Amino acid sequence: MPYIRRFSLPFALSIALLACASASANVPAGQSCGGLALPAARAAVAPNSAALTGVIAQGVRVCSPADLAATLNSNYSGKITIPRDVSWDMTPYPDLEVKSGITITGERGNLGSRPTLYWTQNVTETTSMLNVTGNDVEINGIHFVGPKPPSQHANRTPYLNAVSVTEDFDHQLGRRVLIDDNEFNYFSGAAVDIRGTHQTKDLKEWDPSWVIPQPSAASLVVARNNYMHDNVMDGGGYGFVVGGGCYATAQDNLFNNNRHDVSAAGKAYSGYVARFNYSLHGGTKQGNYYNQHFDVHGVGDGGYGGMAGTYFDISFNAVEGAQSYYVVKTRPVLMLRGRPTMGMYFHDNVFEADDLDAAVALTTGGLSGLGIGENESDFNFHKSGNTADVNYSGEIASGDFDGDGQTDIFVANGTSWWYSKGGLMPWQQLHESTKRTKDLAFADIDNDGKTDVLYRDSAGNLGYLSGGTVALKPLTTLPVPISQLRFGDFDGDGKTDMFYTRNGQWYVWYGKTRQWTPTQTSGFPVTAFVFGDFDNVKGTDVAAVEGGQWSLSSGSTGGWTRFNSKLTNTLQGAVVADFNGDGRDDIGVTTSGGWSYSPSGTGPLVTMRSTSSPAPISSVQIGHFDRKPQVEAVAFAGYRLAFWKGVGNPATFYTRSLQDMR
Numbered sequence: 001m002p003y004i005r006r007f008s009l010p011f012a013l014s015i016a017l018l019a020c021a022s023a024s025a026n027v028p029a030g031q032s033c034g035g036l037a038l039p040a041a042r043a044a045v046a047p048n049s050a051a052l053t054g055v056i057a058q059g060v061r062v063c064s065p066a067d068l069a070a071t072l073n074s075n076y077s078g079k080i081t082i083p084r085d086v087s088w089d090m091t092p093y094p095d096l097e098v099k100s101g102i103t104i105t106g107e108r109g110n111l112g113s114r115p116t117l118y119w120t121q122n123v124t125e126t127t128s129m130l131n132v133t134g135n136d137v138e139i140n141g142i143h144f145v146g147p148k149p150p151s152q153h154a155n156r157t158p159y160l161n162a163v164s165v166t167e168d169f170d171h172q173l174g175r176r177v178l179i180d181d182n183e184f185n186y187f188s189g190a191a192v193d194i195r196g197t198h199q200t201k202d203l204k205e206w207d208p209s210w211v212i213p214q215p216s217a218a219s220l221v222v223a224r225n226n227y228m229h230d231n232v233m234d235g236g237g238y239g240f241v242v243g244g245g246c247y248a249t250a251q252d253n254l255f256n257n258n259r260h261d262v263s264a265a266g267k268a269y270s271g272y273v274a275r276f277n278y279s280l281h282g283g284t285k286q287g288n289y290y291n292q293h294f295d296v297h298g299v300g301d302g303g304y305g306g307m308a309g310t311y312f313d314i315s316f317n318a319v320e321g322a323q324s325y326y327v328v329k330t331r332p333v334l335m336l337r338g339r340p341t342m343g344m345y346f347h348d349n350v351f352e353a354d355d356l357d358a359a360v361a362l363t364t365g366g367l368s369g370l371g372i373g374e375n376e377s378d379f380n381f382h383k384s385g386n387t388a389d390v391n392y393s394g395e396i397a398s399g400d401f402d403g404d405g406q407t408d409i410f411v412a413n414g415t416s417w418w419y420s421k422g423g424l425m426p427w428q429q430l431h432e433s434t435k436r437t438k439d440l441a442f443a444d445i446d447n448d449g450k451t452d453v454l455y456r457d458s459a460g461n462l463g464y465l466s467g468g469t470v471a472l473k474p475l476t477t478l479p480v481p482i483s484q485l486r487f488g489d490f491d492g493d494g495k496t497d498m499f500y501t502r503n504g505q506w507y508v509w510y511g512k513t514r515q516w517t518p519t520q521t522s523g524f525p526v527t528a529f530v531f532g533d534f535d536n537v538k539g540t541d542v543a544a545v546e547g548g549q550w551s552l553s554s555g556s557t558g559g560w561t562r563f564n565s566k567l568t569n570t571l572q573g574a575v576v577a578d579f580n581g582d583g584r585d586d587i588g589v590t591t592s593g594g595w596s597y598s599p600s601g602t603g604p605l606v607t608m609r610s611t612s613s614p615a616p617i618s619s620v621q622i623g624h625f626d627r628k629p630q631v632e633a634v635a636f637a638g639y640r641l642a643f644w645k646g647v648g649n650p651a652t653f654y655t656r657s658l659q660d661m662r
Contacts, residue, residue, distance in 0.1 A: 059078050059079030059080065059081060059103075060076070060078065060079070060080055060081070061080075061081045061083065062080055062081070062082060063083070064088070065088045065089060065090055065092070065093055065117075066093075068080065068082065068088070068090075068093070068096070069093040069096055072096045072097060072098060072099075072102070073096070073097070076102075077099070077100065077101035077102060078101065078102070078103070079103045079105065080102065080103065080104045080105070081105055081106075081107060082104070082105070082106045082107065082115045082117075082141075082142065083107055083115060084106070084107035084108060084109040084113070084114075084115055085109045085113060085115060086115045086116070087115070087116040087118065088115070088116065088117050088118070089118060089119075089120055090117045090118065090119060090129055091119050091120045091121060094123070094127045094128075094129070095127055095128055095129075095131050096129065096130050096131065097131050097133055098130050098131065098132040098133065098134065098137055098139070099133060099134040100134030100135045100136055100137070100173075101134065101135075101136050101137075102134065102137050102138075103137070103138040103139075103140075104130070104138070104139045104140075104142070105138070105139075105140050105141050105142075106140070106141035106142040106143075106182075107141065108141060111421050111422060111424060111425055112421055112425060112428075113143075114141050114142055114143040114182070114183060115141075115142060115143065116142075116143040116144075116145055117129060117142055117143070117144055117145070118144075118145035118146075118147075119145070119146050119147045119160060120147060121147055122147055122148060122157045122158075122160065122188070123157070123158050123160050124158060125158050126158050126159045126160075126161075126189065127158070127159075127160055127161070128160070128161040128162065128163065128164035128189075128193065129144060129160075129161070129162050129163065130162070130163045130164070131163075131164050131166070132163065132164065132165040132166065132174065132177055133166050133168075133173060133174060134173060134174070135172075135173060135174070135175050135176050135177075136176045137176070137177045137178070138177075138178045138179075138180065139163060139178075139179050139180070139182065140178070140179075140180040140181045140182060141181055141182065142182050142183075143182065143183040143184075144162035144163070144182060144183065144184045144185075144187070144191070145185055145186055146160050146162065146184075146185070146186035146187035146188065146231070147160070147186060148160070148186050148187065148188045148232075148233060149186055149230065150186075150230045150231075150232035150257060150284045152232075152233070153232050153233060153234060153237075153259075153284050153285075153286060154234050154286075154287075155233070156233065156234055156235060157188050157233070158188070158189075159188055159189025159190070159193075159236050160187055160188050160189050161187060161189040161190045161191070161192075161193040162184050162187050162190070162191050162192065163179055163184075163191070163192050163193070164190075164192075164193040164194070164195065165177050165179075165192070165193070165194045165195070165221055165248070166195055166196075166197060167194065167195070167196050167197070167213070167217070167220075167221060167245070167246035167247075167248075168196075168197045169196065169197070169210075169211040169212075169213050169217070169245070169246075170197065170210060170211050174220075174221065174246075175217070175220040175221065176220055177220070177221045177222070178222050178224065179192055179222070179223040179224070179226065180222075180223075180224050180225050180226070181224075181225045181226065182226045182227075183226065183227040183228075183229075183426075184226060184227070184228045184229075184231065184239070185228070185229050185230045185231060186230055186231065187231045187237075188231075188233040188236050188237065189233075189236050189237075189238065189241075190231065190236070190237075190238035190239065190240065190241040191226070191228040191231055191238070191239050191240065191258075192223045192226070192228075192239070192240045192241070192250075193238070193241050193243070194221055194240075194241070194242050194243065194246050194248040195242075195243035195244070195245075195246060196213065196243060196244055196245020196246035196269070196270065197245060198210050198244065198245040198268075199243060199244040199245060199265075199267055200244060200245070200267060200268045201244075201267055201268065201299040201306075201307070202268065202299070202307070203268050203269075203307070203341070205268070206268055206269065210245075212269055213245055213246055213247055213269045213270070214247075215247055215271055215310065215311040215342065216247075217246070217247045218247035218248055218249045218271070218272065218273045219249060219273075220247075220248075221246075221247075221248040221249065222248070222249045222250075222251060223240055223248070223249070223250050223251070223253060224249075224250075224251045224252050224253065225252050225253065225428070225429060226253045226254070227253070227254045227426045227427075228240065228253060228254070228255050228256075228258060228261070229254075229255065229256040229257055229258065229282070229426075229659070230256070230257050230258070230282075231258045231259065232257065232258065232259050232284050233259065234259075234286055236259065237258055237259030237260065238258060238259065238260050238261075238262075238263045239253070239255050239258045239260070239261045239262060240253070240261070240262045240263070240272075240274075241260075241262070241263045241264065241265075242263070242264045242265070242270055242271065242272045242309075243264075243265045243267060243270065244265055244267025244268055244269070244270045245267065245268065245269050245270060246269075246270055247270065247271050247272065247273075247311070248272055248273075249272065249273040249274075249275070250262050250272060250273070250274045250275075250277060251273070251274070251275050251276055251277065252275075252276050252277065252416070252429045252432070253277045253278070254277070254278050254280070254418075254426055254427050254428075254429075255277060255278070255279045255280065255293070256279070256280040256281075256282040256659070256660060257280075257282030257283060257284060257660075259284070259286065259291045260291055260292060260293065260294070260295040261277070261279050261293045261294060262274045262277070262293070262294050262295070262314075263294075263295040263296070263297070264295070264296045264297060264308075264309050264312070265297050265309075266296055266297035266298050266299050266303070266307065266308040266309045266337070266338055266340075267299060267309065268307070268309075268310075269310055270309045270310055271309045271310045271311040271312045271313075271340065271342075272312060272313075273312075273313045274294060274312075274313070274314045274315075274317060275313070275314075275315050275316050275317065276316045276317065276415055276416050276429070276432045277317045277318075278317070278318050278413055278415075278416065278418060278427060278429070279293045279317065279318070279319040279320065279321070279333075280320050280321065280639075280660055280661070280662060281320040281321035281323075281352075281639065281660070281662060282321065282660055283321055283323060283331060285325070288325060288326065289325045289326065289329070290321075290323045290325055290331035291331075292331065292332035292333065292334060292335040292361065293319050293321070293331075293332070293333050293334070294314055294317075294333060294334040294335075295334070295335050295337075296308050296309060296312060296334075296335070296336050296337060296338070296340070296344065297309075297337050297338070298337040298338025298339075298364060299338065300338065300364065303337055304337045304338065304363065304364050304365060305337070305338055305364035305365075306338050306339075306364075307338055307339060307340075307341060308336060308337055308338030308339055308340050308344075308379075309338075309340050309341075310340055310341050310342050311340060311341075311342040311343060312340055312343075312344045312345065313345045314334060314344070314345070314346045314347075314349065315345065315346070315347045315348050315349060316348045316349065316415040316416075316432070316434075317349045317350070317351075317415060318349070318350045318351070318392075318413035318414050318415045318416065319333045319349065319350070319351040319352065319353075319359075320351075320352050320391055320393060320662060321352060322351075322352040322353045322354070322358070330353050330354070330358040330359075331353075332353075332358075332359060332360060332361040333349065333351045333353060333359040333360060334346060334359065334360045334361070335360075335361040335362075335363065336360070336361070336362050336363075336379050336381060337363060337364065338364065338379070339378065339379050339380050340379075340380050341380075342380070343380045343381070343382055344379065344380060344381045344382065345382050345383075346360065346381065346382070346383045346386065347382075347383060347384040347385045347386060348384070348385040348386065348415070348434075349386045349387070349415070350386070350387045350390060350392070350413065350414035350415055351386070351387070351388060351390075352389070352390065352391045353388055353389070354388060354389050355388045355389065356383060356386060356388060358388075359386075359388060360381075360383070361374075362374035362375075362376065362378075362379045362381055387414065390414065391662075392411070392412060392413050392414050392436055392437070393411060393413060393636075393661070393662035394636055394662070395411065395412065395436060395437040395438065396409055396410060396411050396437065396621060396636070397409075397410040397411075397437050397440070397442055397621070398410060398423075398442075398621040398622075398623045398634070399442045399443075399444075399451025399623075400444075400449070400450060400451050401419045401430060401450060401451050401467055401468050401469075402419075402421065402450065402467075403448070403449040403450040403467070404421075405624070405627055406421070406422045406624065406625065406626070406627050407422070407423070407621075407623025407624050407625045407634075408420060408421055408422060408423065408451075409423040409621060409634060409641060409661075410430075410437070410442070410468070411427065411437065412433070412435060412436045412437045412439075412440065414434060414436065415432070415433075415434060416429050416430075416431065416432050416433065417429070417430040417431045417432075417433055417435075417453065417468055418430060419468070420641070420657065420661065422625050422626070423621075423625050423634045423641045423643065423656050423657060424656060424657055424658055425657075425658065426658075426659055426661075427661065430453075430467075430468040430469050431453070431465060431468055431469055435455060438483070439455065439482065440453050440454060440455055440482065441453075441454040441455075441482050441483075441485050441487075442454070443487040443496050443498075444496055445464050445475065445487075445496050445498075445511075446464070446466050447494070447495050447496055447511065448466065448467075450466065450467040451467070451468070452464045452465060452466050452467060452468065453465045453468040454475070454482065454485070455472065455482070456478050456481070456482040456485075460477045460478055460479055461474065461477055461478075462474075462475045462476050462477060462478040462482070462485075463475050476509055476514070476515075476516065478500065479500075479502060480500050480501075480502055484500050484501075484526045485498055485499070485500055486498070486499040486500070486526060486529070486531055487499070487531070488531045488532075488539075488540030488556075489511075489539060489540050490508050490510070490519075490539050490540045490555050490556045490557075491510060491512065491539055491555060492537070492538035492539035492540075492555070493511070493512055495510070495511030495512055496511050497509060497510050497511050497540070499526075499531070499542070499556060500526065501522070501524070501525070501526050504521050504522060504523055505518055505521055506518065506519045506520045506521065506522070506542070506556055507519065508556055519556045519557045520542075520553050520556060520557060520558075520559075522544075522546075522553075522560075524544050524546075527572050528544050528545070528570065528571065528572055529542050529543065529544050529571065530543050530544075530571045530574050530575075530576050530587060531543070531576060532576035532585030532586075532587070532601060533584075533585050534552050534563050534585060534600065534601040534602065535552060535554050535561075535563065537554050537555060539554070539555040540555065540556070541553060541554050541555060541556070542556045543563070543571060543587070543601065544571055545566055545568070545569060545570055545571055546560050547560065547562070548566055549562045549564065549565055549566050550562070550563055550564035550565065550566060550567060550571070550601070551563065552601075563601060563602055564598060564601060564602050564603075567589075567598055567604070567605050568589050571587070571589075573589070573590060573616055573617070573618045574587050574588060574589045574617075574618070575587075575588040575589075575617050575618055575622055576588070576601075577622045577623075577631045578629065578630060578631055579597045579599075579608060579630060579631060579646065579647050580597070580599055580630055580647050581628065581629030581630030581646075581647075582599070582600075582629075583629065584599070584600040585600065585601060586598060586599050586600060586601060587601045588608070588617050588622075589605070589617065590614055590616045590617045590618075591605075591607075591614075593607065593610055593611070593612070593614075594607060594608075594609045594610040594611045594614045594651065595607075595608050595609040595614060595617045596608060597647070608646075608647045609644065609651045610651050611651050615635070617633075619635070620633045620634065620635040620644075621633065621634045621635065625643065625656075626645075628646070630646045630647055630648075631646060632644060632645055632646040633646070633653075634656055635653065636661070636662065637653055637655070639660040639661065639662050640655050640656065640657045640659075640660055640661055641655075641656040641657040641661055642654060642655055642656050643655070643656035
């Protein structure tokens with residue numbers, strides 16, 4: 001599998017949490033938190049130090065909005081922890097400055113929930129909740145909520161931003177800033193707003209005494225792994241926006257229903273890198289048209305024409321949503337409204353629009369042009385390796401990728417792998433990769449309690465990524481396509497084994513020996529088999545319809561023996577799982593009237609879901625999505641994941657995910 005480099009920042013913050021003793025009404029029951037506990041003097045951290053390891057010896061746990069404000073307004077440098085599950089009104093504390101050496105982190109709660117910082121009213125002037133002015137800053141694990149829902153699209157109010165970052169190149173401030181693993185919604189301005197200290201529309205206006213920012217500085221301010229959604233306002237409504245005199249990176253973020261997911265003012269010496277982001281279909285019409293996902297202004301009238309910043313790299317993003325408007329127009333992936341001085345590089349993206357012409361609008365005249373046949377050289381626009389007219393969002397799989405005992409949903413969107421906790425929560429990125437779900441297999445091959453992702457290259461080398469997150473590790477060779485690989489614990493030792501068949505010979509790779517061993521023979525393809533423990537011998541058996549009956553090979557080494565009558569003519573498309581919650585493997589099949597299962601594989605078929613036109617049971621994801629003994633099912637219904645509650649419940653699929661997932 002090709003390795004794709006991630007941006008890395010020199011964040012090496014090793015901080016011990018300072019426990020607080022007294023109780024606070026702002027903290028959930030069962031948690032302790034005291035008043036502000038600050039060292040007597042600010043830690044001696046050089047403004048431009050590359051890392052803070054060993055400098056900061058302790059952290060503080062704030063107990064209220066006032067505590068948070070007091071800590072940030074003091075000379076404190078270190079880690080600030082916001083307790084899990086709190087919801088704090090930050091309206092009385094606008095523009096809190098985040099100075100050098102500060103980490104603000106939110107404790108994670110159930111299903112990865114974040115503490116909430118919210119604003120209760122619109123503002124009378126441009127305001128940010130947090131204003132980063134220093135170096136070596138990290139903000140993570142917080143849910144930021146603004147006061148302006150997307151229904152107020154046309155209600156122009158001053159910008160309210162969640163987090164702003166000021167890049168001061170003259171004094172080398174506003175660098176090594178990481179905004180990571182947060183959720184942002186309902187902001188009229190931007191979730192993350194980055195500005196330089198000098199804002200000029202013309203290169204000639206740049207004072208020679210000012211330091212000129214370079215595009216390489218984009219790696220010094222990074223917004224990564226955030227969920228930015230429903231930030232909508234005419235003239236604002238950004239997930240991530242860059243002003244003049246600065247560069248920044250938006251990477252691995254999830255976007256949905258923002259006016260623009262990523263935008264730039266197009267001013268002098270500015271630009272952005274946007275890579276491996278996932279933009280869902282959501283979009284709120286502005287009048288009669290949809291706004292573009294990625295946007296770069298020109299400095300001419302109305303934001304069109306003239307210079308459009310300096311340098312932009314939009315690559316390896318997956319973009320859904322190809323809404324049509326004005327009959328002949330398609331919602332753009334990118335609108336470039338002028339000419340960047342160094343260039344716009346648009347490459348290796350995957351999008352739903354029919355072709356590149358529909359996906360990219362190069363224009364200096366607003367919405368009047370059709371976006372067809374633009375002269376790319378006029379816009380310094382460069383493209384390569386993009387894939388049009390695809391949407392892989394329906395190609396899902398399942399597993400426990402975080403090891404919490406609850407089944408999650410997995411999707412490979414064409415540029416990255418993502419998972420949803422329990423099929424309830426928004427997508428979170430696991431790994432940057434162009435490999436699709438059909439190219440992969442899923443099993444806990446290293447037996448650490450997390451589902452791993454397996455991949456076979458064209459030479460037959462099989463490897464795995466532990467938990468789907470780490471670098472590919474070699475495992476063995478596999479002479480058949482990965483789609484023919486099956487998993488079980490055939491020798492009953494508690495370790496995951498692998499199975500394939502070739503030219504009638506069965507082979508098992510045992511987790512104990514880590515070698516392929518021939519076991520049995522048959523003329524059946526692997527698709528004719530199901531795998532589960534159906535006899536009284538510990539270990540996974542191979543089952544098929546053989547000799548006019550349901551038969552099994554115990555542990556894949558025994559000869560065919562009958563274990564049930566021929567309840568179906570084939571086991572192809574059957575699913576093995578604990579449908580009734582008794583701790584035994586059952587066999588689920590699709591019938592003309594719905595889904596049925598054979599308890600323990602040895603009992604008669606029992607109807608578990610009645611419906612006149614059932615989807616095949618093999619087409620849905622079966623797992624322990626609610627951590628119950630019996631399994632449930634998850635599948636897409638429109639833009640959201642839907643949920644069948646399992647045996648003993650109505651046949652209906654109910655809405656599962658708490659937000660759109662495609």
